[in-house]
Amino acid sequence: xxxxxxxxxxxxxxxxxxxxAADHGEVAAVARALADPxxxxxxxxxxxxxxxxxxxLAYLAMARLGRLVTSLPLSLITLYGSxxxxxxxxxxxxxxxGQSPDLVDPTIALGERSATTVAVVNDTASPLAAxxxxxxxxxxxxxxxxxxxxxxxxxxxxxxxxxxxxxxDDALLAALxxxxxxxxxxxxxxxxxxxxxxxxxxxxxxxxxxxxLAIAQEAALKFKEVCGLQAEAFSGAxxxxxxxxxxxxxxxxxxxxxxxxxxxxxxxxxxxLSARRAQVLVAAPPDTPGLDGVPHLPLVTSGHEDLDAxxxxxxxxxxxxxxxxxxxxxxxxxxxxxxxxxxx
Numbered sequence: 001x002x003x004x005x006x007x008x009x010x011x012x013x014x015x016x017x018x019x020x021a022a023d024h025g026e027v028a029a030v031a032r033a034l035a036d037p038x039x040x041x042x043x044x045x046x047x048x049x050x051x052x053x054x055x056x057l058a059y060l061a062m063a064r065l066g067r068l069v070t071s072l073p074l075s076l077i078t079l080y081g082s083x084x085x086x087x088x089x090x091x092x093x094x095x096x097x098g099q100s101p102d103l104v105d106p107t108i109a110l111g112e113r114s115a116t117t118v119a120v121v122n123d124t125a126s127p128l129a130a131x132x133x134x135x136x137x138x139x140x141x142x143x144x145x146x147x148x149x150x151x152x153x154x155x156x157x158x159x160x161x162x163x164x165x166x167x168x169d170d171a172l173l174a175a176l177x178x179x180x181x182x183x184x185x186x187x188x189x190x191x192x193x194x195x196x197x198x199x200x201x202x203x204x205x206x207x208x209x210x211x212x213l214a215i216a217q218e219a220a221l222k223f224k225e226v227c228g229l230q231a232e233a234f235s236g237a238x239x240x241x242x243x244x245x246x247x248x249x250x251x252x253x254x255x256x257x258x259x260x261x262x263x264x265x266x267x268x269x270x271x272x273l274s275a276r277r278a279q280v281l282v283a284a285p286p287d288t289p290g291l292d293g294v295p296h297l298p299l300v301t302s303g304h305e306d307l308d309a310x311x312x313x314x315x316x317x318x319x320x321x322x323x324x325x326x327x328x329x330x331x332x333x334x335x336x337x338x339x340x341x342x343x344x
Contacts, residue, residue: 005145264289
Protein backbone atom coordinates (compact mmCIF):
# COMPACT_ATOMS: atom_id res chain seq x y z
CA UNK A 1 0.00 0.00 0.00
CA UNK A 2 1.31 3.44 -0.93
CA UNK A 3 0.00 6.96 -0.54
CA UNK A 4 0.01 10.16 -2.54
CA UNK A 5 2.59 11.48 -0.09
CA UNK A 6 4.92 8.55 -0.73
CA UNK A 7 4.54 8.66 -4.50
CA UNK A 8 5.01 12.43 -4.67
CA UNK A 9 8.11 12.29 -2.49
CA UNK A 10 9.66 9.83 -4.94
CA UNK A 11 8.97 12.24 -7.82
CA UNK A 12 11.37 14.81 -6.36
CA UNK A 13 14.50 13.75 -8.31
CA UNK A 14 12.67 14.24 -11.63
CA UNK A 15 11.23 17.54 -10.38
CA UNK A 16 14.71 18.79 -9.51
CA UNK A 17 16.05 17.76 -12.92
CA UNK A 18 13.25 19.73 -14.65
CA UNK A 19 13.84 22.77 -12.49
CA UNK A 20 17.60 22.85 -13.05
CA ALA A 21 17.10 22.67 -16.81
CA ALA A 22 14.75 25.67 -16.97
CA ASP A 23 14.42 29.40 -16.28
CA HIS A 24 18.10 30.26 -16.59
CA GLY A 25 17.43 33.94 -17.37
CA GLU A 26 15.13 34.55 -14.41
CA VAL A 27 17.45 32.70 -12.05
CA ALA A 28 20.40 34.79 -13.26
CA ALA A 29 18.47 38.03 -12.77
CA VAL A 30 17.43 37.18 -9.21
CA ALA A 31 20.92 35.89 -8.40
CA ARG A 32 22.39 39.24 -9.49
CA ALA A 33 20.03 41.05 -7.12
CA LEU A 34 20.94 38.63 -4.34
CA ALA A 35 24.66 39.22 -4.90
CA ASP A 36 24.45 43.01 -5.32
CA PRO A 37 26.51 44.56 -2.49
CA UNK A 38 24.53 47.80 -2.85
CA UNK A 39 21.31 46.00 -1.86
CA UNK A 40 19.61 47.09 1.34
CA UNK A 41 18.85 43.54 2.38
CA UNK A 42 16.85 40.40 1.63
CA UNK A 43 13.44 39.44 3.01
CA UNK A 44 11.84 36.00 2.86
CA UNK A 45 8.07 35.57 2.99
CA UNK A 46 6.67 32.10 3.70
CA UNK A 47 4.59 29.84 5.91
CA UNK A 48 4.93 26.20 6.99
CA UNK A 49 7.22 23.96 4.93
CA UNK A 50 7.92 26.86 2.59
CA UNK A 51 9.25 28.88 5.51
CA UNK A 52 11.69 26.10 6.33
CA UNK A 53 12.91 26.18 2.73
CA UNK A 54 13.29 29.95 2.95
CA UNK A 55 15.38 29.53 6.09
CA UNK A 56 17.67 27.11 4.25
CA LEU A 57 18.26 29.76 1.56
CA ALA A 58 18.82 32.38 4.26
CA TYR A 59 21.49 30.29 5.95
CA LEU A 60 23.35 29.65 2.68
CA ALA A 61 23.09 33.29 1.59
CA MET A 62 24.41 34.60 4.90
CA ALA A 63 27.17 31.98 5.08
CA ARG A 64 28.31 32.06 1.45
CA LEU A 65 27.48 35.63 0.36
CA GLY A 66 27.59 37.61 3.59
CA ARG A 67 24.11 38.98 2.83
CA LEU A 68 21.78 39.64 5.74
CA VAL A 69 18.51 37.75 5.21
CA THR A 70 15.44 38.37 7.37
CA SER A 71 12.25 36.34 7.63
CA LEU A 72 9.48 38.92 7.45
CA PRO A 73 6.69 38.59 10.06
CA LEU A 74 3.87 38.90 7.52
CA SER A 75 1.47 40.55 9.95
CA LEU A 76 3.75 43.60 10.02
CA ILE A 77 2.23 44.48 6.65
CA THR A 78 -1.12 42.66 6.63
CA LEU A 79 -2.27 43.68 10.13
CA TYR A 80 0.01 46.47 11.34
CA GLY A 81 0.47 48.45 8.12
CA SER A 82 4.26 48.69 8.24
CA UNK A 83 5.83 50.76 5.45
CA UNK A 84 8.75 48.35 4.95
CA UNK A 85 10.13 48.55 1.44
CA UNK A 86 12.19 50.73 -0.85
CA UNK A 87 14.70 50.44 -3.68
CA UNK A 88 17.47 47.89 -3.18
CA UNK A 89 15.35 45.54 -1.07
CA UNK A 90 14.94 41.98 -2.40
CA UNK A 91 11.81 40.06 -1.39
CA UNK A 92 11.60 36.29 -1.92
CA UNK A 93 8.18 34.71 -1.37
CA UNK A 94 8.10 30.89 -1.17
CA UNK A 95 4.86 29.00 -1.74
CA UNK A 96 3.49 25.86 -3.34
CA UNK A 97 0.05 27.21 -4.20
CA GLY A 98 0.67 30.97 -4.28
CA GLN A 99 -2.85 31.53 -2.96
CA SER A 100 -2.51 32.88 0.57
CA PRO A 101 -3.32 36.61 0.99
CA ASP A 102 -0.61 37.01 3.63
CA LEU A 103 1.98 36.28 0.95
CA VAL A 104 0.27 38.02 -1.95
CA ASP A 105 -0.57 41.29 -0.18
CA PRO A 106 2.94 41.93 1.21
CA THR A 107 4.45 41.10 -2.18
CA ILE A 108 2.21 43.70 -3.80
CA ALA A 109 2.95 46.26 -1.08
CA LEU A 110 6.72 45.71 -1.29
CA GLY A 111 6.62 46.00 -5.07
CA GLU A 112 4.69 49.27 -4.86
CA ARG A 113 7.51 50.58 -2.65
CA SER A 114 10.12 49.71 -5.32
CA ALA A 115 11.43 46.46 -3.78
CA THR A 116 12.45 43.69 -6.20
CA THR A 117 9.85 41.00 -5.62
CA VAL A 118 10.24 37.30 -6.44
CA ALA A 119 7.79 34.40 -6.24
CA VAL A 120 9.34 30.96 -5.81
CA VAL A 121 6.12 29.12 -6.53
CA ASN A 122 4.70 25.93 -8.00
CA ASP A 123 1.50 27.41 -9.44
CA THR A 124 2.67 30.00 -11.96
CA ALA A 125 -0.93 31.07 -12.62
CA SER A 126 -1.44 31.96 -8.96
CA PRO A 127 -2.06 35.41 -7.45
CA LEU A 128 1.43 35.34 -5.91
CA ALA A 129 3.06 34.78 -9.29
CA ALA A 130 1.01 37.64 -10.75
CA UNK A 131 2.05 39.94 -7.89
CA UNK A 132 5.82 39.42 -8.23
CA UNK A 133 8.28 41.00 -10.64
CA UNK A 134 10.19 37.73 -11.08
CA UNK A 135 8.77 34.20 -10.99
CA UNK A 136 10.90 31.11 -10.32
CA UNK A 137 8.69 28.07 -11.03
CA UNK A 138 9.24 24.94 -8.96
CA UNK A 139 8.24 22.61 -11.83
CA UNK A 140 6.86 20.15 -9.26
CA UNK A 141 3.62 19.44 -11.12
CA UNK A 142 0.36 18.83 -9.23
CA UNK A 143 0.88 18.03 -5.55
CA UNK A 144 -2.30 16.53 -4.15
CA UNK A 145 -1.17 15.25 -0.77
CA UNK A 146 -1.77 17.78 1.99
CA UNK A 147 1.77 17.19 3.24
CA UNK A 148 4.27 18.94 0.95
CA UNK A 149 7.20 16.78 -0.17
CA UNK A 150 8.42 17.27 -3.73
CA UNK A 151 7.53 20.97 -3.67
CA UNK A 152 9.58 21.45 -0.48
CA UNK A 153 12.61 19.75 -2.01
CA UNK A 154 12.13 21.87 -5.14
CA UNK A 155 12.13 25.02 -2.98
CA UNK A 156 15.34 23.94 -1.26
CA UNK A 157 16.98 23.44 -4.63
CA UNK A 158 15.70 26.76 -5.96
CA UNK A 159 17.29 28.54 -3.01
CA UNK A 160 20.60 26.69 -3.32
CA UNK A 161 20.65 27.41 -7.05
CA UNK A 162 20.24 31.13 -6.43
CA UNK A 163 23.07 31.18 -3.91
CA UNK A 164 25.35 29.13 -6.18
CA UNK A 165 24.72 31.52 -9.07
CA UNK A 166 25.13 34.61 -6.91
CA UNK A 167 28.39 33.31 -5.45
CA UNK A 168 29.61 32.08 -8.85
CA ASP A 169 30.49 28.88 -7.00
CA ASP A 170 31.47 26.34 -9.66
CA ALA A 171 31.70 23.47 -7.19
CA LEU A 172 28.21 24.07 -5.85
CA LEU A 173 26.82 24.50 -9.37
CA ALA A 174 28.38 21.20 -10.43
CA ALA A 175 26.96 19.45 -7.37
CA LEU A 176 23.50 20.82 -8.19
CA UNK A 177 23.82 19.37 -11.70
CA UNK A 178 24.42 15.93 -10.15
CA UNK A 179 21.76 16.28 -7.44
CA UNK A 180 18.91 14.38 -9.17
CA UNK A 181 21.00 11.19 -9.13
CA UNK A 182 21.93 11.79 -5.48
CA UNK A 183 18.24 12.16 -4.61
CA UNK A 184 17.43 8.90 -6.40
CA UNK A 185 19.90 7.10 -4.12
CA UNK A 186 18.62 8.93 -1.06
CA UNK A 187 15.02 8.00 -1.85
CA UNK A 188 15.96 4.31 -1.93
CA UNK A 189 17.31 4.33 1.65
CA UNK A 190 15.04 3.12 4.44
CA UNK A 191 15.17 3.87 8.18
CA UNK A 192 13.33 0.96 9.88
CA UNK A 193 15.07 1.75 13.21
CA UNK A 194 13.34 5.13 13.27
CA UNK A 195 9.97 3.57 12.51
CA UNK A 196 10.41 1.06 15.33
CA UNK A 197 11.58 3.64 17.87
CA UNK A 198 8.82 6.14 17.14
CA UNK A 199 5.83 3.86 16.53
CA UNK A 200 4.61 4.33 20.10
CA UNK A 201 6.25 7.67 20.95
CA UNK A 202 4.25 10.65 22.23
CA UNK A 203 6.95 13.34 21.92
CA UNK A 204 10.25 13.87 20.14
CA UNK A 205 13.08 16.36 19.68
CA UNK A 206 14.69 16.78 16.25
CA UNK A 207 18.13 18.39 16.42
CA UNK A 208 20.51 19.81 13.84
CA UNK A 209 22.49 22.97 13.05
CA UNK A 210 23.53 25.06 10.05
CA UNK A 211 21.70 24.17 6.80
CA UNK A 212 20.42 21.04 8.54
CA LEU A 213 18.28 23.06 10.96
CA ALA A 214 15.77 23.86 8.21
CA ILE A 215 15.46 20.12 7.60
CA ALA A 216 14.99 19.43 11.30
CA GLN A 217 12.18 22.02 11.35
CA GLU A 218 10.54 20.36 8.35
CA ALA A 219 10.89 16.93 9.97
CA ALA A 220 9.27 18.14 13.20
CA LEU A 221 6.38 19.61 11.22
CA LYS A 222 5.84 16.35 9.33
CA PHE A 223 5.91 14.30 12.55
CA LYS A 224 3.10 16.51 13.88
CA GLU A 225 1.20 16.78 10.61
CA VAL A 226 1.06 13.19 9.40
CA CYS A 227 1.95 11.13 12.50
CA GLY A 228 0.17 13.03 15.29
CA LEU A 229 3.49 13.06 17.15
CA GLN A 230 4.42 16.16 19.18
CA ALA A 231 7.85 16.98 17.78
CA GLU A 232 9.97 20.08 18.26
CA ALA A 233 13.07 21.11 16.33
CA PHE A 234 16.03 22.78 18.00
CA SER A 235 19.52 23.81 17.12
CA GLY A 236 22.03 21.51 18.75
CA ALA A 237 23.25 24.59 20.63
CA UNK A 238 19.84 25.97 21.60
CA UNK A 239 18.58 22.66 23.02
CA UNK A 240 21.32 22.84 25.65
CA UNK A 241 19.55 25.76 27.29
CA UNK A 242 15.99 25.26 28.59
CA UNK A 243 14.85 22.26 26.51
CA UNK A 244 17.67 20.06 27.85
CA UNK A 245 15.81 19.81 31.17
CA UNK A 246 13.21 17.59 29.49
CA UNK A 247 15.61 15.02 28.06
CA UNK A 248 15.78 12.11 30.46
CA UNK A 249 15.85 8.34 30.17
CA UNK A 250 13.63 7.15 27.32
CA UNK A 251 13.11 10.58 25.69
CA UNK A 252 13.27 10.15 21.88
CA UNK A 253 15.77 12.33 20.00
CA UNK A 254 16.52 12.32 16.28
CA UNK A 255 19.80 14.05 15.45
CA UNK A 256 20.33 15.04 11.81
CA UNK A 257 24.09 15.33 11.31
CA UNK A 258 25.03 15.78 7.65
CA UNK A 259 28.57 16.83 6.76
CA UNK A 260 29.78 20.31 7.63
CA UNK A 261 31.20 22.34 10.52
CA UNK A 262 28.27 21.49 12.82
CA UNK A 263 28.55 17.71 12.46
CA UNK A 264 31.19 17.07 15.14
CA UNK A 265 29.27 18.95 17.82
CA UNK A 266 26.00 17.21 16.92
CA UNK A 267 27.56 13.75 17.17
CA UNK A 268 29.17 14.66 20.49
CA UNK A 269 25.79 15.89 21.77
CA UNK A 270 24.18 12.62 20.66
CA UNK A 271 26.80 10.70 22.64
CA UNK A 272 26.04 12.73 25.78
CA LEU A 273 22.30 12.22 25.42
CA SER A 274 22.78 8.52 24.82
CA ALA A 275 24.84 8.30 28.02
CA ARG A 276 21.83 9.85 29.78
CA ARG A 277 19.81 6.91 28.39
CA ALA A 278 17.71 9.02 26.03
CA GLN A 279 16.49 7.15 22.96
CA VAL A 280 18.86 8.65 20.39
CA LEU A 281 19.13 8.06 16.66
CA VAL A 282 21.77 9.89 14.63
CA ALA A 283 21.27 10.33 10.88
CA ALA A 284 24.74 10.73 9.38
CA PRO A 285 26.93 9.39 6.55
CA PRO A 286 28.25 5.91 7.45
CA ASP A 287 31.89 7.07 7.72
CA THR A 288 31.12 9.84 10.25
CA PRO A 289 33.57 9.75 13.20
CA GLY A 290 32.20 9.26 16.71
CA LEU A 291 29.15 7.12 15.95
CA ASP A 292 30.35 4.12 17.98
CA GLY A 293 27.73 2.99 20.44
CA VAL A 294 24.97 5.30 19.17
CA PRO A 295 22.27 3.86 16.88
CA HIS A 296 22.56 5.60 13.56
CA LEU A 297 20.68 5.98 10.29
CA PRO A 298 22.56 6.25 6.98
CA LEU A 299 22.64 9.45 4.93
CA VAL A 300 23.65 9.81 1.30
CA THR A 301 26.26 12.48 0.59
CA SER A 302 26.07 14.84 -2.37
CA GLY A 303 28.79 16.56 -4.37
CA HIS A 304 28.80 19.49 -1.91
CA GLU A 305 28.14 19.56 1.84
CA ASP A 306 25.69 22.47 1.41
CA LEU A 307 23.35 20.09 -0.43
CA ASP A 308 23.59 17.12 1.94
CA ALA A 309 20.60 18.28 3.98
CA UNK A 310 18.44 18.12 0.84
CA UNK A 311 19.41 14.48 0.37
CA UNK A 312 18.59 13.87 4.05
CA UNK A 313 15.01 15.09 3.74
CA UNK A 314 14.55 12.96 0.61
CA UNK A 315 15.33 9.91 2.79
CA UNK A 316 13.22 11.20 5.67
CA UNK A 317 9.95 11.49 3.75
CA UNK A 318 9.38 7.76 3.01
CA UNK A 319 10.19 6.98 6.65
CA UNK A 320 7.70 9.45 8.10
CA UNK A 321 5.03 8.30 5.64
CA UNK A 322 5.55 4.68 6.77
CA UNK A 323 5.52 5.80 10.41
CA UNK A 324 2.16 7.51 9.91
CA UNK A 325 0.64 4.26 8.67
CA UNK A 326 2.22 2.34 11.58
CA UNK A 327 0.42 4.78 13.87
CA UNK A 328 -2.89 4.13 12.02
CA UNK A 329 -3.02 7.54 10.38
CA UNK A 330 -3.65 8.37 6.73
CA UNK A 331 -0.65 10.48 5.63
CA UNK A 332 -2.68 12.04 2.81
CA UNK A 333 -5.50 13.38 4.96
CA UNK A 334 -4.17 14.79 8.25
CA UNK A 335 -7.04 16.02 10.44
CA UNK A 336 -8.07 19.69 10.40
CA UNK A 337 -5.70 20.59 7.54
CA UNK A 338 -6.16 21.50 3.88
CA UNK A 339 -3.73 21.66 0.98
CA UNK A 340 -4.27 25.38 0.46
CA UNK A 341 -4.36 27.59 3.55
CA UNK A 342 -5.47 31.20 3.08
CA UNK A 343 -4.35 33.25 6.07
CA UNK A 344 -4.25 37.02 6.37
